[in-house]
Amino acid sequence: MAKLDHPEITPEMNATIDDIIARHINAPGAVIPVLRMCQDVVGYLPVELIDYISKGLNIPKSDVYGVTTFYSLFSLTPKGRHKIRVCLGTACYVKGIKEVMHRIGNQYKIDDGETTEDRRFSLEAVRCVGACGLAPVLVVNQDTYGDITPEKVIGVLENYE
Amino acid sequence: MNQVRLELMLCGGTGCRASGSDPFKDALAAEITRRGLDDEVRVIETGCNGFCAVGPVMLVLPEDVFYQKLRPEHVAELVEEHIIKGRVVEKLLHKDPVSKKRIPLMHDIPFFSNQMFWAMRNKGYIDPEKIDEYIARDGYFGAARALTEMTPEEIIEEVKISGLRGRGGAGFPAGVKWDFASRAKSDTKYALCNADEGDPGAFMDRSILEADPHAVLEGMIICARAIGASQGYIYCRTEYPLALERLDLAINQAREYGLLGKDILGSGFDFDLEIYQGAGAFVCGEETALMRSIEGKRGMPRPRPPFPAHKGLFNQPTVLNNVETLANIGQIILHGGEHYASVGTETSKGTKVFAISGDVNNIGLVEVPMGISLRKMIYEIGGGIPKKRKFKAVQLGGPSGGCVPEHLLDTTVDFEEIAKVGAIMGSGGVIVMDDQTCMVDMARFFMDFIQEESCGKCTPCREGTRRILQIIDRICEGKGVPEDIKILEELSSVIKSSSLCGLGQTAPNPVLSTLQYFRDEYDAHVYEKRCPAKRCAALLEFKVDTEKCTKCGLCYKACPVDAVTWKKKEVAVIDVEKCIQCLSCFSACKFDAID
8 A cells, every 4th residue: 555645654653554454454343443543643633644544444535534523532633742631521610610721721822622833732621531529620641630720720731841 | 368457448540540649659558668567558559439529538448447638748657657556647537527527437427428339339449450359249249140040031030120220311221121132133232331421520430430340341241141142342431541441451351260251151151342432422422323433433323213222233232231230230130139129219229329529518429329319418428518608509410401409409319300300310410509600601501512512413403502502602791682581492492302312302401490490590691781690701890899808819819910909908909901801800709899
């Protein structure tokens, strides 16, 4: 199969992607796991990659694209080095996460779903991370911060360069 | 395994980990080794204990002493005092928010003593990563009985007798569902577990998976045997990494022990399981959408019938059960359906797990017998409302649920009783709201959620929820007109009666229940352009009330953009030009002095 032509996909990444596709070919329901694994490799899903997966799995491009845009896990645009996930579950909402979100947006000039120009942060509002006992909750990469307030949040984020 | 003098059951659930249980555990283990106590004391990391708000928490066995809010700097004192000298460390005990007293033993703490642990019977008592510990507490005994002593008909009969109803929300009798699937004729059938816990404010499934994953596997093995399935899937949401990790471990251990795979326990029955990770779509909690998602498609629901019991995953007969439902099955088979049915009300049997959160003192996970009142749950187990504020409403059942006001708090926990007051049992989210919550804003929050998560397949849900959101947005911005309320009611009834799946059919509930019980707040927004709870920024003046201001300066400290000017012994002033309307000053002010 022709190699992937994309500035952000290295030959090593390409090899890993080929391996993922080879392991899932003909498996029923493989699209979602393959997209997830490929996104873990590249960081997001550029259109060229979606194209490549569709050819590799022999599934119409429209189907793969349809799945990609349906699930919130998948992103067609690059993400920041640090992913800020703000929990917008009910408990966090009642406890004032809206103000926290507002504060982050104001400080780094990003809205929900956006990435800062220097690709330092991407901001995402997520639905309930299931840590309601700590509400309001902020997750940066894999680190969970409970009881977050507009006053504390910038201090926390400044630790991520 | 050597006998030890004390077992330190440290909670390693998501909540406690986020509060710092890992550094505490390392410090504790190091200190125990340093003092040469390795042969006498064992530290065991358990799944979620349920009392997340005071984490990290630890239970000392066999004494049953409960410690909370543990930090690495407490380790030296804890080891010296409790472990070596046998004296309880007073300052680390739980302080009851009602009586203000420190309580040493877990079973005396009201948060725990009013609970009844069935589905969560092992939480905090076993290491979830060791199958032996599950077996030591009668784990897999139910599965063994079902596989070696019972026919599929007998299993189904036992589950029917128990009266167990689906814990995912709809409350359909589990035994009846199994019966349908067992009668369907096909060589291939599937047993599925719904662990796509999407309701904001509900985290019981995550907790059960983290604390006792084998209980869910056991339930699935019994279900598979009853309906004749040979393959199963657990559809778990990707937002729960720890639950996924522990499930994976549990499945591998069960395979090693011959509890999954070919010829389970020598019974000739084959069944194996796979985990399927969700990709972030709320609607995939709906059964037909979940099955489409496993098939690798967009997770959109389809009309029923045909019901999944006849045509489900890959068009084969399929049973889908929720995590909590399955966690009850092993014990029902072991102790009999009648034992389970001995607790509860006429139509709702056994126990139900609830996640209590929001404006309440004891936030966490509780399992209560059906029939308990909401008041008891919020005030005795939940410890009441913090900061001396007043109760306003409790939201039950997630985005499809409703808000229950003060005068209906004596409603009992029962599928039918809760439905009568305009809410639903749902998956068991209980979100308490105090008088600073704007009910119109809450309705907007839920509509925003539903509108975003609507899959777009059917028009009433796709377009209707968007229209409702636009109207509520307008009301919150002070542009509401009197007709809006009537349109909201009309739209709601159309969406309810004509949507394709449960998501749309219940979508207007938050609007209808707030309109029913908090009409005065809608009226204040529409007619007076005023938000009584002071949450809707567009309706606020951002002016300090000189009468109420105590000149404390808290608003000055809270403001992120220096829009507040304040000097000691002077009333604060807000510069409306500089103000970004972030409401930080409103949350900071303890005297309601900003309008």
